[in-house]
Structure formats: structure tokens, C-alpha cells
Amino acid sequence: MSLTHxxxxxxxxxxxxxxxxxxxxxxxxxxxxxxxxxxARIRIFVVLVFFVIGFVCLAVxxxxxxxxxxxxxxxxVGGGAGPGRAPLVDRHGALLAADLPYFTLYLDPQDVWxxxxxxxxxxRALPELSVSRLDRALASSRRTFLAGPLSPRDRERVHALGLxxxxxxxxxxxxxxxxxxxxxxxxxxxxxxxxxxxxxxxLNERIRADSGDRQPTPLSIDIRVQAALDxxxxxxxxxxxxxxxxxxxxxxxxxxxxxxxxxxxFDPDQAGESxxxxxxxxxxxxxxxxxxxxxxxTLAVGLDTHQITPQxxxxxxxxxxIGSRVIRDLHxxxxxxxxxxxxxxxxxxxxxxxxxxxxxxxxxxxxEAFGLxxxxxxELTESARPILPREWNPNTLASASFGHAISVSPAALxxxxxxxxxxxxxxPLTVQPMSPGARPDGRxxxxxxxSRLMLGLMRRNVLEGxxxxxxxxxxxxxxxxxxxxxxxxxxxxxxxxxxxxxxxxPTDGALSDDRYLVLIIIDEPVADAESGxxxxxxxxxxxxxxVIDRVAPFLGVSRRFEQVAVQPATAGAELAALNER
Numbered sequence: 115m116s117l118t119h120x121x122x123x124x125x126x127x128x129x130x131x132x133x134x135x136x137x138x139x140x141x142x143x144x145x146x147x148x149x150x151x152x153x154a155r156i157r158i159f160v161v162l163v164f165f166v167i168g169f170v171c172l173a174v175x176x177x178x179x180x181x182x183x184x185x186x187x188x189x190x191v192g193g194g195a196g197p198g199r200a201p202l203v204d205r206h207g208a209l210l211a212a213d214l215p216y217f218t219l220y221l222d223p224q225d226v227w228x229x230x231x232x233x234x235x236x237x238r239a240l241p242e243l244s245v246s247r248l249d250r251a252l253a254s255s256r257r258t259f260l261a262g263p264l265s266p267r268d269r270e271r272v273h274a275l276g277l278x279x280x281x282x283x284x285x286x287x288x289x290x291x292x293x294x295x296x297x298x299x300x301x302x303x304x305x306x307x308x309x310x311x312x313x314x315x316x317l318n319e320r321i322r323a324d325s326g327d328r329q330p331t332p333l334s335i336d337i338r339v340q341a342a343l344d345x346x347x348x349x350x351x352x353x354x355x356x357x358x359x360x361x362x363x364x365x366x367x368x369x370x371x372x373x374x375x376x377x378x379x380f381d382p383d384q385a386g387e388s389x390x391x392x393x394x395x396x397x398x399x400x401x402x403x404x405x406x407x408x409x410x411x412t413l414a415v416g417l418d419t420h421q422i423t424p425q426x427x428x429x430x431x432x433x434x435x436i437g438s439r440v441i442r443d444l445h446x447x448x449x450x451x452x453x454x455x456x457x458x459x460x461x462x463x464x465x466x467x468x469x470x471x472x473x474x475x476x477x478x479x480x481x482e483a484f485g486l487x488x489x490x491x492x493e494l495t496e497s498a499r500p501i502l503p504r505e506w507n508p509n510t511l512a513s514a515s516f517g518h519a520i521s522v523s524p525a526a527l528x529x530x531x532x533x534x535x536x537x538x539x540x541x542p543l544t545v546q547p548m549s550p551g552a553r554p555d556g557r558x559x560x561x562x563x564x565s566r567l568m569l570g571l572m573r574r575n576v577l578e579g580x581x582x583x584x585x586x587x588x589x590x591x592x593x594x595x596x597x598x599x600x601x602x603x604x605x606x607x608x609x610x611x612x613x614x615x616x617x618x619x620p621t622d623g624a625l626s627d628d629r630y631l632v633l634i635i636i637d638e639p640v641a642d643a644e645s646g647x648x649x650x651x652x653x654x655x656x657x658x659x660x661v662i663d664r665v666a667p668f669l670g671v672s673r674r675f676e677q678v679a680v681q682p683a684t685a686g687a688e689l690a691a692l693n694e695r
Contacts, residue, residue, distance in 0.1 A: 198286055199307055200324035202300060202314070204337045205370075205547040207330070210300050211314065211382075213286040217269045218262030221251045225279035232277050236260070239271040263287045288314075294379035296340045298395035299333070299371070299494075299545060302382040311385075312395070313545050316493040334370040334547045339363055342664040343373040347634065350657040351377045354639035360396045360524045362633040363665065366532035366618070367626070368548050369541035371492070372669075399496040401521040402635070405598030405650065406460045406580075407531070407616045408517035410568065413457055414534050415480040416468045418564040424454045424571065430463045434470075436509045441466050457571050458579030460595065462516045469515035474506045481514070483540060483559045484533060490525035491542035498523050517598055518606075527616070528633050533559045534568050535592075535618045537625035553626065562625055573621040584617050584655040586663040588673030593617035593632075593658065595650035600638070613639050615654035619662055620671055630669055634658040 202211040219240075226232050229252045236243060243261050251258035262285075264272070269282060288303050301312020309318035313333055324331045343361045351359035361375035376396040380388035394400065416422040430451045433440040443461050456464030469477055481487060489497040501521040503510040513519035522530075525543055533540040539556030548554075572592030575581045580595040596614040599606040617632040634654040639645070645652045666673070 198322070198325040199288060199303060199309075199314075200321050200327075201330040202321070203330045203332050204335050204340075205332060205372075206336065207332070208337045209291055210296065210333065210335075210337070211288060211290050213325075214289050215284055216263030216265065216287040217282045217284055219260040219264055219269075219272060220257055220281045220283065221248075221260050222257040222279045222281065223252055223254055226252065227278050232279065235275045235277055236272065236280070239275060240264075240268060288382075290382040292337065292340075293381050293383070295337070295344050296335055296374065297379050297382050298376040298397065299335060299374040300382060302385045311393070311496070312494060316495055316545070332547050334372065334545050335374070336372050336668060338668045339665045340373040340375070342668075343375050343661055344379070346657050346661045346664070347375045347377055348379075350634075350636060350653065353642060354636055354645065354653055356636050356639050358391075358396050358400075358637040360400075360633070360635040360637075361661070362397055362524055362528045362631070363661070364528055364532060364543060364631045366536040366541075366629050366631050368552055368554060369529070369532065369543045370548060371543055371545050372630070373665075374545075395494070395496050396524065396635075396637075398490060398492060398494050398523050398525045399498050401498050401501055401523050402612050402637075403518050403521050403598045403601065404527055404614060405517040405596030405612060406462075406465075407527065407594050407596035407614055407650075408514065408520075409457060409460065409465050410531060410534055410572070410594050410616065411481065411484055411486075412465050412468055412472075412477075412515040413453065413571065414560050414564055414568050415472055415477055416453070417567055418480070418560040419472055419476060421471050422453050422468060424452065424567060426453045427451065428453070428456065428464045428467045430456070430461055432463075434463050434466045434512065436466075436512055439509060441512055454571060454574070457594075458575050460516075460580050465515040466512035469511045470508060474508075474511050477511060477514070478506050480559070481520075483557070484530035485526055485540060485542075486520065486522050486530055488526075490523050490529055492525055492529075493545050494525075497525060500526065517596055524633055524635055528631055531616050531618075531633075532631055535565060535572070535621075535629060535631070537562050538565045565625060569618070569621045572618060576617070580651040581615060581617070581655050583651060584615055584659040584662070586619070586659050586666070588675045589662055589666050589671060590620040590622050590674070590676065591617055591659065591662055592619070592621040593655070595655055597649040597651075609648075610638050611648045612637055613648060613650040613653045615650050615658045617655075617658045617662060619666070620674075628669070630665075630671070632658050632661055632665075634661070 198213050201209060203209055233248060233252060236248060237245065240261060248260060251260055272280065290300065290302070299312050301309060301314035303309045303314045309315040309321065314321065317331060321331045343363060347359050347361040359377040361373065362371070363373040364371055374397050376394070378392050380392040385393065427450050430443070431448055433442040441462055443463050451459065451461060451464055453464070453468070485491065486500060487502060489499045500523070503514070503519050510519050529541070529543050533556070538558055538560040540559045541554055541556040569592060572594060573590065576585050576591050576593055581593045584593050585591055594616050596616070598612045599608055600610040600612055602610060612635065614633070614635045619630055634657045636653045639648050639653045641648050
């Protein structure tokens with residue numbers, strides 16, 4: 115306190131001190147004159163005055179709190195479970211998560227009149243109530259938690275019994291109306307209001323701050339797009355008896371995640387009852403050798419460094435010898451291939467030669483610029499770091515050119531591929547929406563010309579190559595398939611495959627136009643009569659095509675049909691083998 119302030123308060127204190135001194139003198143005079151009864155009356159009067167003043171202050175304070183304070187501020191004054199959480203909504207305001215009032219049931223045995231009646235009444239009103247817990251509570255000597263959270267209907271049934279010793283406490287509970295839809299992206303929170311996973315955990319502080327400001331927290335997803343992705347991914351993974359599956363849809367011009375699916379999923383309302391396998395967000399927390407989808411990066415680097423053009427020819431009739439290793443194609447050909455054919459036929463021999471021509475320092479510099487050497491830059495804290503080779507020797511370079519020897523998360527793959535098809539800018543992924551028409555700067559990775567060339571090659575691959583089953587009528591889909599043999603106990607196992615398809619649509623229009631990436635990954639699919647095999651072109655590509663066909667109207671992509679002539683170089687019997695990559 116400043117001296118000035120102290121000086122301002124001094125007259126007031128002097129007045130109070132003077133009044134108390136006069137009162138004490140009055141007590142003294144009463145005692146001296148032998149009128150003790152006056153002394154007692156004065157003291158009683160003084161105590162009465164203080165009580166009246168105290169009650170008046172309490173009444174004024176309670177009235178002010180009741181009339182002028184918000185319900186939130188009242189609950190904070192009276193204690194409670196801590197700060198609330200704002201509702202989560204999608205980019206259009208559809209509800210994803212919210213705090214709803216629920217009730218917990220307590221029993222104080224000291225207030226119970228008839229234990230038998232209380233026991234019978236509670237079990238009749240709440241059939242699922244634990245009998246052993248109720249018996250322990252009745253036998254206890256202290257107040258005990260019985261059940262919760264209760265719905266308003268359950269609470270009303272118990273309340274109607276009018277049982278002494280039974281009490282309720284109101285508390286918020288986080289609910290997730292979509293169930294397993296977008297569960298891994300939305301995440302969940304604990305009973306204390308702390309976000310634990312997904313957006314609930316990553317945006318915890320913002321969600322709490324938005325609750326105080328009485329506004330929802332928006333996420334970048336569109337629940338219509340999310341529902342289509344969840345539906346098709348679940349159908350494909352179930353039919354193919356997969357070990358797991360991943361689906362991602364992003365706007366490559368902004369990095370916004372429009373949908374994210376990880377299969378198997380879980381119900382955030384029952385997160386504690388889900389297995390670790392269900393809770394794992396494979397889209398960000400798992401890393402895989404992605405297979406031939408990496409050929410998009412390899413060709414983009416070769417084109418951007420001018421080491422190759424789409425017409426450059428490589429010898430692909432024999433394997434590539436690197437030390438004691440020979441790199442071969444699944445389906446050998448008896449002629450040399452252009453870079454375009456290498457991409458359409460997914461030739462490992464051709465991709466390896468392109469990587470070796472580019473050289474280790476250049477290829478790894480580009481791979482790092484594509485974001486492949488770090489955890490995917492996204493708000494979700496589960497984002498996993500890649501597994502990188504110990505050294506980049508010729509053998510490693512050749513393997514990495516077709517997606518072996520390096521393991522990355524699906525989110526990292528999606529962000530890197532986005533930079534190839536959006537005009538050449540690397541953008542981090544985000545689960546928070548941007549304003550309409552936003553175009554973040556990003557960092558330049560490849561030139562616009564390289565981006566145009568790769569869009570053209572990806573479109574031709576869906577028309578003529580391994581991605582034909584992903585084609586969606588009139589939506590100008592492009593993409594690349596991947597089929598990576600999985601490493602088990604240090605060895606590649608031929609019949610354990612990670613099948614994938616990375617698609618982009620529409621491939622035409624200006625480079626700055628909205629464009630969408632769809633990534634589908636099926637982990638260890640089992641071939642069935644419909645697919646006819648386990649590879650990316652036979653399993654993941656059809657699922658991606660169905661997703662694109664369903665979500666295009668929600669994203670404002672109109673159908674426009676083209677007149678396309680299939681090139682003779684890839685026509686005929688050769689096409690039968692292309693879906694095996």
C-alpha cells in the first residue's frame with residue numbers, strides 16, 4: 115500500500131477508533147456509577163448491531179449473486195469438477211462433442227431409516243446397480259458413491275422413491291454423438307475435464323478457454339465427408355479381413371484434414387472399455403513402409419532436378435545389380451521404358467535407376483523437404499516419428515525409391531504428397547479450419563511445372579495404369595498405388611502386404627484451385643473373389659474410388675466428362691498385370 119493510500123484511509127480509521135474509544139468510556143462510566151445493567155444493555159446492543167450488519171451484508175451479496183451472476187460463475191464460487199469444455203463442432207457447426215449435465219448417486223447410511231426398503235427400492239429403480247456395492251455402502255459408516263453418471267430419467271426414478279440418505283450430485287459429462295465416427299481425430303477427455311487424446315487433448319487449453327467465452331471449438335473435418343470415409347473404409351477392411359486400415363482426406367491447398375479414419379475404431383463414450391489396438395490412431399501414430407506410393411516422390415525429384423523428363427528412356431529388361439542384391443520387377447518386360455511407362459507400370463527397376471541418377475545427397479534433401487524425416491506436423495500429439503535408414507548407401511537409395519527401407523506415418527505421407535500436387539508448396543496438416551479461400555504460403559519444395567507434370571502422370575495412371583479401379587466417373591481422379599511387403603522378424607514376407615492408394619482430384623484446372631487428396635491404406639488384406647488379389651490396385655484403389663464418388667458433391671467438385679484416348683504403349687494384354695503393383 116502506498117503512503118498516499120494509507121493517508122487517505124487514516125481519517126476513516128481515526129473515526130472508527132474514536133467511536134470505539136467513546137463506547138469503552140461509556141462502559142467505564144456505567145461500571146463506575148454502579149449501573150451494571152446499563153453496561154450489559156450497551157454490550158448487547160453493540161453485539162446486535164454487528165449481527166444485523168453482518169446479515170445485511172450476506173443478504174445483499176446473495177441477492178447480487180443470484181440476480182447479476184451467470185450460472186457458470188455461481189458454479190465456480192460453489193466449487194465443482196473444474197473448468198468446463200466447449201462443444202466441438204465440425205467446419206459447418208455440426209456437433210461432435212459436448213458437456214451435458216448428468217448426476218451421480220451417493221448414499222449416507224447414517225441417514226437411512228430402513229436399509230431393507232432402501233436396498234429394494236434402489237435395485238428396483240436401477241436394475242444395473244451393483245448389488246455388492248450397494249450392500250457395502252449400506253454397511254459402511256460414511257457417505258459412499260453408488261452409481262453414475264445417471265441420465266435425467268434414472269435420476270427421476272430414484273428421486274421419486276423419496277428415500278432418506280440418498281442424494282445426488284450434478285456434474286457435467288462429455289458425450290460424443292457420432293459414436294465411433296471420427297473417434298480418433300476427436301479423441302476423448304477424462305472425468306475431470308482434461309483432454310487425453312485426439313483434438314480433445316491437442317486443443318485442451320483452447321477448448322477450455324472457448325468454454326469460458328461461451329463459444330464452440332470448430333474442427334476442420336466435415337462430418338458428411340467423414341461419414342462416407344468411415345463407411346467405405348469399414349466395408350473394405352471388414353470384407354478383406356484386414357489387420358487394420360487408414361483413411362485420410364485433406365485439402366492440399368490448405369493442409370486442412372477433412373476426414374480421418376483409423377480402423378478398427380472405438381466409442382469415445384466408452385473409451386475405457388476399448389483395447390489399445392482400437393484406441394491407436396493409425397493415421398498418425400503408426401509408421402509403415404509405404405511401397406510404390408513413394409514413386410511419386412522419386413519421379414518428382416527427378417523431374418524437378420531435370421535429371422529426367424517424361425520421355426527419358428531407361429533399360430528395364432534386366433534387374434538392377436547393387437552389390438549382391440538384384441532389384442527386379444514383379445512382371446518383367448522385354449523392352450525399355452520411358453519415365454511415363456515406369457510410373458504407369460510401377461517399375462521398381464526404373465524407379466531405382468532414377469534414384470541412383472539423382473544421387474543420395476539430392477534425393478535425401480528432397481525427402482527431408484517433403485517432411486518424410488520428421489513426425490507429421492499436425493496438432494495431434496500422437497504423431498509418430500519415422501524410422502529412417504542408418505545410412506543412405508546405393509542399396510538404401512534404391513529401396514527408398516519404391517517405398518522400402520523408410521517407414522513414415524500416413525499423415526506424413528499425405529502432407530508430402532500434398533506438396534507435389536498443390537503447385538509445389540509444403541504445408542503442415544491441421545485439424546483446425548481456415549477461412550474460406552485461405553492459401554497459406556508454405557515452403558517451396560518443387561516447381562509449379564513439376565507439380566503439373568506429376569498431376570498429369572497421376573491422372574494417366576488412373577486411366578491406363580495400376581490405379582484404374584479408383585476412377586470415379588467425371589471427377590478427373592489421379593493417383594498411385596502401393597503394395598509393400600511387410601517386414602516381420604527382420605525379413606520381408608511375401609504374403610503380408612500393406613496395400614495403399616494415394617489419389618488426388620480433380621487433376622485439371624489451375625494449380626491454385628481447391629484439390630483434394632484421398633489416402634486409403636489396407637494393412638494385410640486377404641484376397642477374396644471381389645478383389646482377386648491383395649495389392650493396392652485391387653484393394654485400396656476401389657475403396658478410394660468409392661469414397662471420391664461419394665464425397666465430391668460435398669466438396670463442390672462437379673462432374674465433367676472427358677474424351678480420353680488410351681495410349682497404345684499401355685494398351686492390350688499388358689494392362690492385365692498392372693493392378694499387381
